[in-house]
Amino acid sequence: MKRRTAILISGRGSNMAALIDAAKAADFPAEIVAVISNRADAPGLERAAGSGVPTIVIESKPFGKDRAGFEAMLQRALEEKNIELICLGGFMRLFTAEFVQRWYGKMLNIHPSLLPSFPGLDPHGQALAAGVKISGATVHFVIPETDAGPIVMQGAVQVADDDTAETLSQRILGIEHRIYPEALRLLAGGKIRLEGDLSRISDVADRNGTLISPAAS
Numbered sequence: 001m002k003r004r005t006a007i008l009i010s011g012r013g014s015n016m017a018a019l020i021d022a023a024k025a026a027d028f029p030a031e032i033v034a035v036i037s038n039r040a041d042a043p044g045l046e047r048a049a050g051s052g053v054p055t056i057v058i059e060s061k062p063f064g065k066d067r068a069g070f071e072a073m074l075q076r077a078l079e080e081k082n083i084e085l086i087c088l089g090g091f092m093r094l095f096t097a098e099f100v101q102r103w104y105g106k107m108l109n110i111h112p113s114l115l116p117s118f119p120g121l122d123p124h125g126q127a128l129a130a131g132v133k134i135s136g137a138t139v140h141f142v143i144p145e146t147d148a149g150p151i152v153m154q155g156a157v158q159v160a161d162d163d164t165a166e167t168l169s170q171r172i173l174g175i176e177h178r179i180y181p182e183a184l185r186l187l188a189g190g191k192i193r194l195e196g197d198l199s200r201i202s203d204v205a206d207r208n209g210t211l212i213s214p215a216a217s
């Protein structure tokens, strides 16, 4: 049985689209049964509907600081759809510890840096300011702390001296679209074990990949 999965978005939804595409494969262990946005104007909503995935809007703005009130509505929508797993795809709203606890081990997020480096806002700008030569993206389980939690999968790219936040974010986005579906495949396929604060994966195919940056000319 495919695991019933919801994607939560606030904006463009390119990771959402990558997940929806991947989940079309017959052997993919998750099915995307709902896209939920906390903003009615999220461009990703139209994209989801175009792919035939039901969309739900629960505006968070009217709730202001009442996070629990918003989450009660969200939880109801998730229960109505019998959701088992959640993927956050650019979902720009913080959760209460209670909501996170309820979904612990079942809710993934993606962040465009090699966590624990550069959590929070403007990770690409942070990476450029730090002068790192390699950056990337991380899929992790959600915990109450923002952009933290057991790391499921990471992908890396080289950072060039002439990169801007824009060029770096484009390159990292390409990696995000590859690793998020793979991470969901692992989770839905029961291949991830949580050991304390760490996520462990069975079936690692290849451990010899290296990335050196800058590459010697």
Ligand code: GAR
Residues within 6 Å of the ligand: 009, 011, 012, 013, 014, 015, 016, 044, 089, 090, 091, 110, 111, 112, 120, 147, 173, 176
């Ligand atoms: C993605 O780059 C994602 O990694 C980032 O928001 C973007 C959403 O794009 N998430 C965070 O920064 C979480 N802290 P998308 O709507 O096209 O998937």
